[in-house]
Amino acid sequence: MTTPWYATRESVMHALDSKLTARNAGQIDRALESASRDVEQLCHRRFYPELDTRSWDWPDSQSGTSWRLWLDDHEVISVTTLTSGGVTIASTDYFLEPNRSGPPYNRLEVDLASSAAFGGGDTHQRDITVVGLFGYRNDETTTGTITEALDSSETGVDVDGTAAALLGVGSVIRVDSERMLVTGRTMADTGQNLGGAGLTASNASVTVAVSDGTAFAVDEVILIESERMLIVDIAGNNLTVKRAWDGSVLAAHAAGVDIYALRTLTVTRGALGTTAATHSSSAPILRWDPPGPVRDLTIAEAVAQVTNELAGYARVRKSGDGGTSERATDATALKGLRDRVYASHGRKGRVRAV
Known part of the structure; x- marks a missing residue:
């Protein structure tokens, strides 16, 4: 495992009432990796916290104003250092938005009451650099x-x-x-x-x-x-x-x-x-906790994958004439959970006016 999962092997085993063996541990681990990446794709965001340094062009093709930087899928939990054109912008001279009780923040805005500004580099490429903790939330x-x-x-x-x-x-x-x-x-x-x-x-x-x-x-x-x-x-x-x-x-x-x-x-x-x-x-050991619905969906997706693998991705039943037919596992409940998680934790597209 090189990228975090949003649930543990033990939580999936408990859901399956599965006994630990090297064989089923490997199967569950594969399912957890797939489920975690599927949840990220569904929600259009990564939830785990990651310290990183990331750069943006300025001005770029989506700049609506000269003082706002959209982070899109690079949401930030906290910022350690913000520079533009090689000049450090003080933490008192910009805002993390949207203005609410906490992360994730999807944009940075220069305080218009300050003298700070984006730009000023020799070229527009990678003019703005953010050093910080990226992700959804650090609970x-x-x-x-x-x-x-x-x-x-x-x-x-x-x-x-x-x-x-x-x-x-x-x-x-x-x-x-x-x-x-x-x-x-x-x-x-x-x-x-x-x-x-x-x-x-x-x-x-x-x-x-x-x-x-x-x-x-x-x-x-x-x-x-x-x-x-x-x-x-x-x-x-x-x-x-x-x-x-x-x-x-x-x-x-x-x-x-x-x-x-x-x-x-x-x-x-x-x-x-x-x-x-x-x-x-x-x-002390601190455990990072993913959002509850995200964890639940990861477990459900992993359980569904393991169950479908065991059933050969089909279930056999007798038909009325004594023959057999196959049907895929009923995924109605799983679809409902996906819809709820997307509604509560999915990153929605921005609407721009022209």
Whole structure:
């Protein structure tokens, strides 16, 4: 994954009620890549935040006024530096528009009460340059912390239980000023062991005793020997779990065995225009959150693709005369979701007067 997805592998697996295997993980990842790009094409915009430097001709063929620059599909969240003709325009001398509570901004306008102006370069080519955070919106949620110091070359990030429960393959995270793309998750030793009398090979044996329940989180997946379990509740130092999770086999476990959890993230470092850097232990992890309807449509598109692949893009049914016929999967609900997402988050065309 080199370009962000708008949903995680785990969210699609939950929607499909699918068990994790290398085969279906690859299939879901392909579907997520296609679904994310399809959503961008539908909405005519990219939603993820990206630090970048971009330039425009000035004057250009669409200049309606001498003081307004339309950004079109290069919407901006925030601007670090604006220059024109090699001259820096102060942040107090231009406006980000439209004038509302926040991004995305689709144009820059020079404050007519200032002395600033666009133009002045030797030629019109790439006269205006914007350094900033491009995209739709930078909504972030603090999910937890890293548990070990990280140098600039490591691709494995150890996280705490809270982060492990809230992140998945496809998440875009930020540690300090560096963004990373989560491309995989593996088990790590939690440093705790199964306490009490252990566990029997029964779905009713659901209490995992640990030495410190605060080190775990609800919805975290743990591994005891070869059995995966999902934490559904925590009371003191007792974890209530769902046994034989994710297609693993129900088994008995003796007290004292190690407890592992999905707490090592495989990441792409220095993503989306940022630079790989060193980070101290306990640095907070912030997860970028796509708009809810965009996430929902990405999941729906990915589920539809996986389902259609499994059905050979057709369903077979018996006809009235005892024969067979084929029909494509019913996509009525998916079309309705597409229409709603375009209405709420699609970038509409500009109307110009002549």
